[in-house]
Amino acid sequence: MPQEFMSTLNTGIKNVRNVLRYTIGPGSISELPNILSSRCKSKDSPVIFFIDEFFRSRPNIISRLSMKECDRAIYVPTINEPSTCQVDKIVQQLHKDGLNKPAAIVGMGGGITMDVAKAVANLLTNGGHAEDYQGWDLVNHPAIYKVAIPTLSGTGAEATRTCVMTNKRIGLKLGMNSDFTVYDEIIMDPELTATVPRNQYFYTGMDAFIHCVEALAGSYRNAIGDAYSRETINLCRQVFLDDDMMSPLNRERLMVASYLGGCAIATSYVGLIHPFSAGLSVVLGLHHCIANCIVMRAMQPYYPDAFAEFWSMVKKQGVQIPEGVARNLSDSQYEQLFDSTIIHKKPLINALGDGYRDILTKANVKKIFEIM
Amino acid sequence: MPQEFMSTLNTGIKNVRNVLRYTIGPGSISELPNILSSRCKSKDSPVIFFIDEFFRSRPNIISRLSMKECDRAIYVPTINEPSTCQVDKIVQQLHKDGLNKPAAIVGMGGGITMDVAKAVANLLTNGGHAEDYQGWDLVNHPAIYKVAIPTLSGTGAEATRTCVMTNKRIGLKLGMNSDFTVYDEIIMDPELTATVPRNQYFYTGMDAFIHCVEALAGSYRNAIGDAYSRETINLCRQVFLDDDMMSPLNRERLMVASYLGGCAIATSYVGLIHPFSAGLSVVLGLHHCIANCIVMRAMQPYYPDAFAEFWSMVKKQGVQIPEGVARNLSDSQYEQLFDSTIIHKKPLINALGDGYRDILTKANVKKIFEIM
Numbered sequence: 001m002p003q004e005f006m007s008t009l010n011t012g013i014k015n016v017r018n019v020l021r022y023t024i025g026p027g028s029i030s031e032l033p034n035i036l037s038s039r040c041k042s043k044d045s046p047v048i049f050f051i052d053e054f055f056r057s058r059p060n061i062i063s064r065l066s067m068k069e070c071d072r073a074i075y076v077p078t079i080n081e082p083s084t085c086q087v088d089k090i091v092q093q094l095h096k097d098g099l100n101k102p103a104a105i106v107g108m109g110g111g112i113t114m115d116v117a118k119a120v121a122n123l124l125t126n127g128g129h130a131e132d133y134q135g136w137d138l139v140n141h142p143a144i145y146k147v148a149i150p151t152l153s154g155t156g157a158e159a160t161r162t163c164v165m166t167n168k169r170i171g172l173k174l175g176m177n178s179d180f181t182v183y184d185e186i187i188m189d190p191e192l193t194a195t196v197p198r199n200q201y202f203y204t205g206m207d208a209f210i211h212c213v214e215a216l217a218g219s220y221r222n223a224i225g226d227a228y229s230r231e232t233i234n235l236c237r238q239v240f241l242d243d244d245m246m247s248p249l250n251r252e253r254l255m256v257a258s259y260l261g262g263c264a265i266a267t268s269y270v271g272l273i274h275p276f277s278a279g280l281s282v283v284l285g286l287h288h289c290i291a292n293c294i295v296m297r298a299m300q301p302y303y304p305d306a307f308a309e310f311w312s313m314v315k316k317q318g319v320q321i322p323e324g325v326a327r328n329l330s331d332s333q334y335e336q337l338f339d340s341t342i343i344h345k346k347p348l349i350n351a352l353g354d355g356y357r358d359i360l361t362k363a364n365v366k367k368i369f370e371i372m
Numbered sequence: 373m374p375q376e377f378m379s380t381l382n383t384g385i386k387n388v389r390n391v392l393r394y395t396i397g398p399g400s401i402s403e404l405p406n407i408l409s410s411r412c413k414s415k416d417s418p419v420i421f422f423i424d425e426f427f428r429s430r431p432n433i434i435s436r437l438s439m440k441e442c443d444r445a446i447y448v449p450t451i452n453e454p455s456t457c458q459v460d461k462i463v464q465q466l467h468k469d470g471l472n473k474p475a476a477i478v479g480m481g482g483g484i485t486m487d488v489a490k491a492v493a494n495l496l497t498n499g500g501h502a503e504d505y506q507g508w509d510l511v512n513h514p515a516i517y518k519v520a521i522p523t524l525s526g527t528g529a530e531a532t533r534t535c536v537m538t539n540k541r542i543g544l545k546l547g548m549n550s551d552f553t554v555y556d557e558i559i560m561d562p563e564l565t566a567t568v569p570r571n572q573y574f575y576t577g578m579d580a581f582i583h584c585v586e587a588l589a590g591s592y593r594n595a596i597g598d599a600y601s602r603e604t605i606n607l608c609r610q611v612f613l614d615d616d617m618m619s620p621l622n623r624e625r626l627m628v629a630s631y632l633g634g635c636a637i638a639t640s641y642v643g644l645i646h647p648f649s650a651g652l653s654v655v656l657g658l659h660h661c662i663a664n665c666i667v668m669r670a671m672q673p674y675y676p677d678a679f680a681e682f683w684s685m686v687k688k689q690g691v692q693i694p695e696g697v698a699r700n701l702s703d704s705q706y707e708q709l710f711d712s713t714i715i716h717k718k719p720l721i722n723a724l725g726d727g728y729r730d731i732l733t734k735a736n737v738k739k740i741f742e743i744m
Contacts, residue, residue: 014403015557018390024596024639031386185387188596223607223624224396224560227632231603235595252595260599267396 011220016267017179019148019159022259024188026248029149033066035185036104039145045103046070048094048144050117052109052151053077054195061192065106072099076113081287084130084167087119091130100124104145107183108192110152110204111164111288118163118181121146130176131167139178148183151192153254154204154289156211156262158186164288173282188259190251201246202319203289205254206310208261209236210292213306214271215264218350228264232257240313271351272302275344276368282340283333284325293321298371302351326369338365383592388639389551391520391531394631396560398620401521405438407557408476411517417475418442420466420516422489424481424523425449426567433564437478444471448485453659456502456539459491463502472496476517479555480564482524482576483536483660490535490553493518502548503539511550520555523564525626526576526661528583528634530558536660545654560631562623573618574691575661577626578682580633581608582664585678586643587636590722600636604629612685643723644674647716648740654712655705656697665693670743674723698741710737 023031036047047068053075055061067073074090094100101124107117119130121143126133133139148158157163161182162175175181193201212229215221235257239250273295280291293314300307314321326337342348342365348356395403408419419440425447427433439445446462466472473496479489491502493515498505505511520530529535533554534547547553565573584601587593607629611622645667652663665686672679686693698709714720714737720728 010397014400015393015395015407017393020392021387021389022596023387024594025382028386035387222396223621223628224394224631227603227607227625227628230606231599234602235599249595253599256595256599259596 008221009219011222011225011268013267017161017182018263019182019186020184022186022188024252024255026191026252027189028187029064029189029192031187032064032106032147032149035147035187036106040103043068044070046072046099047104047106048099048102048120049073049106049108050076050113050120052113055108055151065108072097072102076109076116078110078112081281082112082116082119082163082165084134084165084169087116087123087130087165090116090120091123094120094124102144104147106147106149108149108151110150111155111157114148114150114155114157114183115163115165115175117146117148118143118157118183119165119176122163122176122178122180130165131169133176133178134165134167134172134174136177139176139180141180143180145184147185147187149187149189149192150255150258152196152200152204153193153251153258154207154261156208156258156265158183159259159262160266171282173278186259188252188255190248190255193251193255194246196246198246198317199319201254202240202314202317203293205236205239205245205257206293206313207289208232208254208257209240209310210273210296210306211265211270212261213303214273214347214351215268217303217306218269218271219353220269220350222267225264225268228260229268232261232264235260237309241316245317269350270347272348273299275341275347278344279337279341279369280326280372283336286325290322294323294325294372297321297323298368323372326372329369334362334366334369337369338362341365380593381591383594383597383640385639389533389554390635391554391558392556394558394560396624396627398563398624399561400559401436401561401564403559404436404478404519404521407519407559408478412475415440416442418444418471419476419478420471420474420492421445421478421480422448422485422492424485427480427523430567437480444469444474448481448488450482450484453653454484454488454491454535454537456506456537456541459488459495459502459537462488462492463495466492466496474516476519478519478521480521480523482522483527483529486520486522486527486529486555487535487537487547489518489520490515490529490555491537491548494535494548494550494552502537503541505548505550506537506539506544506546508549511548511552513552515552517556519557519559521559521561521564522627522630524568524572524576525565525623525630526579526633528580528630528637530555531631531634532638543654545650558631560624560627562620562627565623565627566618568618570618570689571691573626574612574686574689575665577608577611577617577629578665578685579661580604580626580629581612581682582645582668582678583637583642584633585675586645586719586723587640589675589678590641590643591725592641592722594639597636597640600632601640604633604636607632609681613688617689641722642719644720645671647713647719650716651709651713651741652698652744655708658697662694666695666697666744669693669695670740696744698744701741706734706738706741709741710734713737
């Protein structure tokens with residue numbers, strides 16, 4: 001039996017739910033009215049559109065959504081990552097406006113917007129509050145039928161079974177992990193990522209690269225997760241080692257990398273980078289994707305090949321990764337960083353084995369943050 | 373705009389339907405009872421099992437299906453590929469036995485068995501005869517809920533939207549191409565392919581390799597089809613260039629290659645090899661996968677790299693590919709071979725462009741068959 005087979009542990013993940021349908025290609029956003037019409041019984045069946053606020057001033061894009069009079073557009077701000085409180089407020093308003101039984105929900109944006117749409121779709125059919133469903137398999141009823149239109153590539157939110165929200169009341173950042181959270185349909189139109197700022201395009205794209213690096217280096221694996229991860233990394237190389245990472249072809253490739261990266265993570269686990277990144281998000285309020293890139297400053301000992309490749313991509317694309325964000329902090333901040341990193345037991349075991357706490361002592365964790 | 377982007381044509385394929393769920397790993401067949409129990413309202417809700425006849429004498433495998441008393445096992449012979457007449461007979465019998473509204477259908481076997489199960493699942497909810505649905509999007513109602521358990525890897529039947537049947541009455545080999553033909557669930561258990569004969573394992577596995585080679589060399593492409601094809605080919609290389617192509621790890625890899633190859637072909641087209649292979653099947657009665665391998669004897673001018681790689685895999689694994697099957701045939705046989713090859717317009721345009729008939733003259737097609 002080959003070595004590789006012996007060292008691989010069972011992921012324990014059973015019965016993985018795929019997105020039911022996808023459409024891909026430049027201009028494919030024009031398929032949306034067709035897709036929605038099959039869900040709307042009449043002209044009065046409303047659809048709720050969650051749209052990244054960036055597009056509020058882009059009528060040429062919004063008009064292509066062919067919204068009906070009875071539909072509702074909700075523009076989602078992206079300054080902060082989603083919160084349970086924000087989701088609850090939206091749901092409350094929809095109930096008030098008699099829009100609590102829409103024919104469909106559309107989430108058009110990056111991870112934040114797609115996640116808010118997922119959470120609302122679950123709440124409208126399940127009742128209660130967002131925090132009631134933070135955890136694993138707590139959603140009991142199928143969500144409203146929902147369509148994702150990613151306008152930023154990398155998080156894989158269009159493919160995964162979670163929607164991450166911060167619960168400020170109890171200081172928890174956790175998603176509604178449920179098969180019902182998975183989108184029914186994805187429209188991958190690379191024309192929609194043409195206007196993304198270069199740095200943002202890189203940070204978000206790297207989320208796919210990074211979680212697949214972590215998955216492939218982990219102990220809990222299977223042949224399909226490995227296959228998705230390998231091809232995601234391959235696509236990221238094509239994109240980020242190319243002269244023009246934002247060419248039409250490269251934007252289509254990165255859209256596929258994001259989707260397949262989401263499929264990869266649905267059947268595997270992240271490793272060391274995501275826990276540290278979560279620490280930066282929770283304690284310092286940094287967004288997920290830029291936080292991942294910052295963590296890469298300290299990953300040479302743990303992922304030497306990916307470290308070298310990551311920084312060659314940064315250089316090739318001339319993007320800026322913040323430095324020194326976790327230096328000279330207070331003792332209490334380092335304490336918080338330690339707690340919010342070390343809490344991610346499964347990914348850390350995946351990366352370092354059961355003895356991960358022997359490696360990630362308080363002193364070592366502080367040293368790692370100081371490198372960033 | 374990069375060269376590659378300009379030379380790629382739109383596939384015209386919209387709104388691709390995925391398999392809804394999958395489970396993977398050694399021993400995952402034991403998940404079947406759980407999966408079926410969610411579909412069965414009571415102990416008296418029957419499930420119809422289509423099982424490759426090979427397993428009739430393998431009680432240790434059959435017992436793991438945990439069949440209930442009300443269930444029905446139909447053992448599918450694999451000497452001939454599926455026919456419309458065979459499917460109609462099965463459906464007629466199920467009606468007669470009051471089993472026309474099963475809670476679920478299971479297809480456990482290779483492409484033949486999985487395709488028969490797909491066709492029956494469509495007919496039980498749509499009525500009529502199998503030939504009524506041969507073509508594109510002729511199935512009107514959702515099929516019976518169905519689960520695939522592949523026991524042979526390569527065709528991708530577990531992932532595709534077709535089930536190929538020969539219609540002997542009108543001499544046609546065509547599938548029910550429909551979103552309703554797609555399986556709802558796949559169980560990928562590599563333990564089930566341990567007993568496949570080596571030659572058969574190779575021929576069938578090569579179906580995935582070959583259709584992805586054709587897709588990647590074609591003109592009609594998109595970034596997701598390319599990604600699936602690339603990783604499928606990568607997995608085939610890992611398997612067939614390894615010392616032991618049937619190790620547990622390699623059997624799991626080939627199972628994934630088959631599935632992802634099916635996903636690839638759902639959003640792209642085959643090329644030159646499949647039309648010639650169809651000729652061999654229709655005129656000489658050769659099974660699809662071995663016919664593909666025979667066609668590879670003549671593919672050096674068209675797919676030089678894949679040709680070299682294919683024959684290095686044949687050598688490495690020491691398998692036998694028949695030779696000379698299409699030499700010294702009658703004029704009328706060559707005529708038939710020509711007709712049944714040239715009819716596959718879309719794949720041939722994908723491979724050779726609109727002028728494919730200038731290249732594939734009768735004389736040339738005969739020469740190509742003679743090389744085989």
